[in-house]
Amino acid sequence: MDKTYEKDLLTAAGLAQDYLGNVLEQSVFPSEAARAALTAFDEDLPEVGRDSTETLNLMHSKGSPATTATTGARYFGFVVGGALPTTTAANWLATAWDQSPSSEMNSPAAVKIETVANRWLLDILGLPADSGVGMTTGATMANFTGLAAARTALLSRKGWDVEVQGLYGAPEIKVIVSEEVHITVEKALSMLGFGKGRVTRVLTDANGAMLLDALPELDDLTIVCTQAGNVNSGAVDPIEAIAKRAREAGAWVHVDGAFGLWGKLLADRVALFEGIELAHSFATDAHKWLNTPYDCGIVICHDPKFLHQAMVTSAPYFREDGANAPKDMVPEFSRRARGVEVWAALRTLGRQGVTAMIDRCCENARRFADGLKALGFEVRNDVVLNQVVATIGTAEELAAIRAHVEASGECWFGPTVWKGKHGIRISVSSWRTTAEDVDRSLAAIKAAKQAVLG
Structure with missing residues (x-):
């Protein structure tokens, strides 16, 4: 047996076990001393290579203490899930395989596993089984890919091949977004040539959901970008009503569901997601609420033909057997086998396990909201999913409270400005977070409030 990798892998496994075994008690945000110690990496490029064990030990001794403990239980900043043990292990094995799942010719195993994961994703999310699915780096590229499919579909219906002819002289597409559209959607629109300043912005209600009555007239050259999970409040736009109106007009509805789409699994949230399957394309992340390691975004398109046409790297654009190579469903040709971790998460947790994890996060968000109210904070959103926005005192006092907690x-947890007012935003996204973790965090917030406000 070739043991070329044995020493380094065993060393790395031991260091990773040490890190994960202590992450629950390490400072959630690294201390000033830990951050200062990162200067140890400021070396000149060695003329002669260093010992690999020394390299890994340096990475652990100086790098690990300066990490943000997103894999722990009390990180509530950005919507970041803590990687499940199985998905971390699957990531290691897939890395050892070093497969690029661009096509079956490149990696039969990786493509097969990703194909099964795609089928399971459509099943658990309750989306049409014949939809096209692609794995991207994250929701930014998932939104980009879904909106590229929308652009292709609308222009092709007008006899315009945007992949060949570009946008010069093309029929103009109108883009409608929420006034609280996420910055990643804006970035995707910018990269696609639509421009952030040329969109129509629709007013939202008190909880951040798009107002249906404020939706402008739609036609067959319109893309409507909706949200399933406002990044501040967790609100879900009235997607069913928007999609029905769009289908009558021939418009395209895209759903940015980076984290919120997973709320569709919850029985007591069914009304929020009623009819969402009528939308044309969706973007979500596995590294958020499915708790896979970074990075893994997912694009889903109701009609895979348009997704394939927008992303294809070879002709003909559909093989006779109807199967699409992964490279022809997303921008990246060369990429890691991130679908393996999605498969591992879904197989290990099952439908019930994933649902329970999502539900637990929502319960803990409500516990946070109740606890903050008891401490005198104003909770500014209706806690419909895992997001809590709260405020107290002045902006400066709130910043000081955050600094004490940090x-x-x-x-x-991070700062935010929502509906014109400074606040804090708490996102409960990790499988590890318990009610005790919420209470421990609330105790830290209480102590910080007393130190700042008395």
Whole structure:
């Protein structure tokens, strides 16, 4: 047996076990001393290579303490899930395989596993089984890919091949977004040539959901970008009503569901997601609420033909057997086998396990909201999913409270400005977070509030 990799892999496994075994108690945001120690990496490029064990030990001794403990239980900043043990292990094995799942010719195993994962994703999310699915780096590229499919579909219906002819002289597409559209959708629109400043922005209600009555007239050259999970409040746009109106007009509805799409699994949230399958394309992340390691975004398109046409790298654009190579469904030709981790998560948790994980996060978000209210905070959103926006005092006092909590190392959450007012945003996204973690975090917030406000 070739043991070329044995020493380094065993070393790395031991260091990773040490990190994960202590992450629950390390400072959630690294201390100033830990961040200062990163200067150890400021070396000149060695003329002669260093020992691999020394390299890994440096990475662990100086790098690990300066990481943000997103794999722990009390990180509530950006919507970041903590990687499940099975998905972390699957990631290691897939890395050892070093497969690029561009096509079956390149990696039969990786493509097969990803194909099964795609089928399971459509099943668990309740989306049409014949939809096209692609794996991207994250929701930014998933939104980009879904909107590229929309652009292709609308222009092709007008006899315009945007992949060949480009946008010069093309029929003009109108783009409609929420006034609270996420910045990644804006970035995708910019990259696609639509421009962030040329979109029509629709007013939202008190909880951040698009107002149906404010939706402008639609036609067959319109893309409507909706949200399933407002990044501040968790609100879901009235997607069914928007999609029905869009289908009558021939318009395209895209859903940015980076985290919120997974809320569709919850029985007590069914009304929020009623009819969402009528939309044409969807973007979501596995590294958020499915708790796979970074990175894994997912694009889903109701009609795979348009997704394939927008992304294809070879002709003909459909093989006779109807199967599409992964490279022809997303922008990246060369990429890692991220679908393996999605498959591992879904197989290990099952439908019930995934649903329970999502539900637990929502329960803990409500626990956070109740606890913050008891401490005198104003909770500014209706906690429909896993997001909590709260405020107290002045912007400066709120920043000081955050700084105290951060220094304590107990938990971490970020600042936000929502509906014109400064606040804090708490996102409960990790499989590890328990009610005890919420209470421990609330105790740190209480101590910080007393230190700042008395």
